[in-house]
Amino acid sequence: MNIHEYQAKEIFRQYGVPVPRGGVAFSGPEARRVAEELGGNLWVVKAQIHAGGRGKAGGVKLARSLDEVEKIAEEMLGMILVTHQTGPEGKKVEKVYIEEGADIQKEYYLGMVLDRSSEMPVMMASTEGGMEIEEVAAKTPEKIIKVAIDPTIGFQGFHGRKLAFGLGLAKEEIRPFIKFAEALYNVYMDKDANLIEINPLIKTGSGEFLALDAKMGFDDNALFKHPDIAEMRDLSEEDPVEVEAAKYGLSYVNLDGNVGCMVNGAGLAMATMDIIKHEGGEPANFLDVGGGANPETVAKGFELILQDENVKSIFVNIFGGIVRCDRIANGILQATKQVEVNVPVVVRLDGTNAEEAAEILKNANIKNIIPATDLADGARKAVAAAKGEL
Amino acid sequence: MSILVNKDTKVIVQGFTGKEGTFHSEQCIEYGTQIVGGVTPGKGGQTHLGRPVFNTVKEAVDATGATVSMIFVPPAFTADAVMEAADAGIELAVIITEGAPVKDMMYAKMYATKKGMKTIGPNCPGIITAEECKIGIMPGFIFKKGPVGLISKSGTLTYEASNQVVKEGLGITTAVGIGGDPIIGLSYKQLLPMFEADPETEAIVMIGEIGGTLEIEAAEFIKQNITKPVVAFIAGQTAPKGKRMGHAGAIISGGKGTAQEKMDALRAAGVHVVESPADIGKTVAKALGK
Numbered sequence: 001m002n003i004h005e006y007q008a009k010e011i012f013r014q015y016g017v018p019v020p021r022g023g024v025a026f027s028g029p030e031a032r033r034v035a036e037e038l039g040g041n042l043w044v045v046k047a048q049i050h051a052g053g054r055g056k057a058g059g060v061k062l063a064r065s066l067d068e069v070e071k072i073a074e075e076m077l078g079m080i081l082v083t084h085q086t087g088p089e090g091k092k093v094e095k096v097y098i099e100e101g102a103d104i105q106k107e108y109y110l111g112m113v114l115d116r117s118s119e120m121p122v123m124m125a126s127t128e129g130g131m132e133i134e135e136v137a138a139k140t141p142e143k144i145i146k147v148a149i150d151p152t153i154g155f156q157g158f159h160g161r162k163l164a165f166g167l168g169l170a171k172e173e174i175r176p177f178i179k180f181a182e183a184l185y186n187v188y189m190d191k192d193a194n195l196i197e198i199n200p201l202i203k204t205g206s207g208e209f210l211a212l213d214a215k216m217g218f219d220d221n222a223l224f225k226h227p228d229i230a231e232m233r234d235l236s237e238e239d240p241v242e243v244e245a246a247k248y249g250l251s252y253v254n255l256d257g258n259v260g261c262m263v264n265g266a267g268l269a270m271a272t273m274d275i276i277k278h279e280g281g282e283p284a285n286f287l288d289v290g291g292g293a294n295p296e297t298v299a300k301g302f303e304l305i306l307q308d309e310n311v312k313s314i315f316v317n318i319f320g321g322i323v324r325c326d327r328i329a330n331g332i333l334q335a336t337k338q339v340e341v342n343v344p345v346v347v348r349l350d351g352t353n354a355e356e357a358a359e360i361l362k363n364a365n366i367k368n369i370i371p372a373t374d375l376a377d378g379a380r381k382a383v384a385a386a387k388g389e390l
Numbered sequence: 391m392s393i394l395v396n397k398d399t400k401v402i403v404q405g406f407t408g409k410e411g412t413f414h415s416e417q418c419i420e421y422g423t424q425i426v427g428g429v430t431p432g433k434g435g436q437t438h439l440g441r442p443v444f445n446t447v448k449e450a451v452d453a454t455g456a457t458v459s460m461i462f463v464p465p466a467f468t469a470d471a472v473m474e475a476a477d478a479g480i481e482l483a484v485i486i487t488e489g490a491p492v493k494d495m496m497y498a499k500m501y502a503t504k505k506g507m508k509t510i511g512p513n514c515p516g517i518i519t520a521e522e523c524k525i526g527i528m529p530g531f532i533f534k535k536g537p538v539g540l541i542s543k544s545g546t547l548t549y550e551a552s553n554q555v556v557k558e559g560l561g562i563t564t565a566v567g568i569g570g571d572p573i574i575g576l577s578y579k580q581l582l583p584m585f586e587a588d589p590e591t592e593a594i595v596m597i598g599e600i601g602g603t604l605e606i607e608a609a610e611f612i613k614q615n616i617t618k619p620v621v622a623f624i625a626g627q628t629a630p631k632g633k634r635m636g637h638a639g640a641i642i643s644g645g646k647g648t649a650q651e652k653m654d655a656l657r658a659a660g661v662h663v664v665e666s667p668a669d670i671g672k673t674v675a676k677a678l679g680k
């Protein structure tokens with residue numbers, strides 16, 4: 001689960017990770033009030049969306065007067081922001097964060113993530129902070145300093161020194177930097193985060209380190225330990241169809257093609273998308289109905305798939321294990337009675353009691369249900385059906 | 391022969407008396423697995439499925455001589471269960487539970503490694519040595535005995551692959567579902583040499599997925615150490631690049647992790663990489679000259 005910058009900065013404050021003062025606003029006048037309370041004569045208005053790259057896309061703007069704060073906030077609220085991380089459809093800005101303008105002397109990058117190879121959290125820092133960090137990582141990886149931190153010993157001075165000296169910090173900057181990094185490590189571990197990113201981390205004119213940006217993601221499996229974090233979930237940032245699917249224990253992702261897919265198991269679901277493409281078609285979605293595949297989940301699956309008007313055929317690909325294929329076949333028949341399915345449905349059931357299942361589907365004799373014998377046969381038929389060739 | 395488990399392996403079940411634990415333990419017993427007892431704290435002294443229940447893993451190990459534990463304990467307590475198994479001298483823990491926090495599993499795996507306990511999973515179908523020993527939730531009958539070793543991140547794709555192999559008139563020595571969580575136990579790199587050393591295994595099927603770099607590391611390992619034919623499929627060739635929030639993931643993996651990169655690395659290591667998941671069985675048969 002991801003959260004907004006303003007929420008991440010709130011958590012940072014609790015852990016003593018220094019951030020500029022700021023407040024969230026939902027309207028122009030509210031933005032003005034927040035700025036007035038902050039005082040000063042330079043503010044930054046920042047669009048709050050779950051994606052990076054806002055600066056380059058016009059989602060981060062400086063304001064030099066209260067009138068300007070209000071005007072910029074009004075323009076930003078409601079706009080669709082398209083950045084390189086939102087996908088072409090962009091994200092609607094529902095709230096803005098008003099922050100005091102910082103006196104930036106130098107921008108750094110500081111991030112934390114789980115390193116799957118060492119199976120430890122790793123902290124990464126670079127002097128090339130700012131909006132081009134991915135390019136830096138790709139072209140000059142040596143400019144990124146990484147330290148894996150063994151959680152059984154926790155954050156030690158040497159971890160901090162390795163980063164600080166790697167960044168070429170001056171003598172008097174080393175202690176405050178290490179303090180900053182240690183606080184960040186504590187946030188990451190305490191809150192079961194899976195991502196923290198501060199880009200940029202800045203050094204101010206008065207020699208302080210401040211987190212100007214804050215991105216945080218959490219391990220969904222650990223949210224039960226952190227009701228305060230779970231409460232920060234912003235459903236408006238998520239695809240409503242995916243949220244609806246999750247309520248039924250289904251995992252759905254919408255795609256651009258026209259062959260709908262209903263599969264049990266994430267691996268087989270991905271493999272099904274692959275084989276549809278391999279056979280010359282385009283998958284319309286990823287849908288994992290899980291191990292159960294009962295009439296209710298199958299019916300819900302059909303509903304989700306058919307919400308997408310591009311869908312011209314559906315490929316049901318289920319490998320029956322503990323749940324027997326004959327029961328799944330009956331489930332499919334029942335589901336087609338509950339939901340009006342007006343496109344051809346190619347059904348491939350394999351595994352336990354596959355023959356009985358094939359009999360059931362054949363005997364039901366429903367016009368738009370087309371049985372398939374195996375994975376390749378099913379994919380071919382589904383692709384042909386989508387092209388109107390079946 | 392086989393790897394890791396066989397008809398003589400003595401297995402206990404942690405979370406034995408729960409709904410999942412009961413259902414799947416029954417299936418395993420039916421398959422022929424030597425389930426010699428189980429652990430449910432507070433239910434020690436009872437009998438369940440005709441087997442003794444213990445309060446602690448240590449008691450279970452002392453009384454039964456079990457060396458393997460199958461874990462069905464709920465996510466919030468999974469890491470604790472894994473560490474208890476390691477502390478009691480269990481040699482292999484097969485962790486079926488889905489949804490355990492990553493941080494918990496990170497600590498659990500470190501402790502297991504320190505104690506010399508191997509782990510499989512979490513969030514996996516388990517391990518099966520065909521017609522001898524099933525420790526997990528896979529449908530047993532799909533796994534007919536034969537010369538092919540199987541390692542897979544995905545559950546249903548394991549069944550799919552085994553089914554295709556069997557349809558070619560071949561079969562499986564041992565199949566291991568390693569799971570796809572960020573922290574997992576035994577992976578390709580540890581399992582490949584076991585299959586290489588197993589005299590009954592003549593070919594190895596490896597099923598991977600997008601994300602992480604385990605398959606890339608496996609490719610490097612295969613090039614140096616594996617002489618038996620390896621057939622691989624990587625799921626997610628057409629998966630769209632997920633919407634991301636930060637850059638850290640991209641930075642840490644250094645751009646590795648796409649299906650294409652994994653397939654290229656495996657091909658360069660001499661692996662028979664199939665583009666279509668329907669070609670796994672055929673390709674194994676061909677590699678074995680059958």
Ligand SMILES: Nc1ncnc2c1ncn2[C@@H]1O[C@H](COP(=O)(O)OP(=O)(O)OP(=O)(O)O)[C@@H](O)[C@H]1O
Nearest residue numbers: 044052053054055060099100101102131199200213
């Ligand atoms: N409080 C502030 N005071 C001064 N400048 C700021 C402030 N907040 C942000 N900026 C400037 O705006 C730029 C972009 O803002 P920020 O990094 O928060 O968003 P982003 O573009 O979404 O980040 P990324 O490119 O890392 O995804 C920063 O690099 C910084 O130069």
Ligand SMILES: [Mg+2]
Nearest residue numbers: 130199200213
């Ligand atoms: Mg930034």
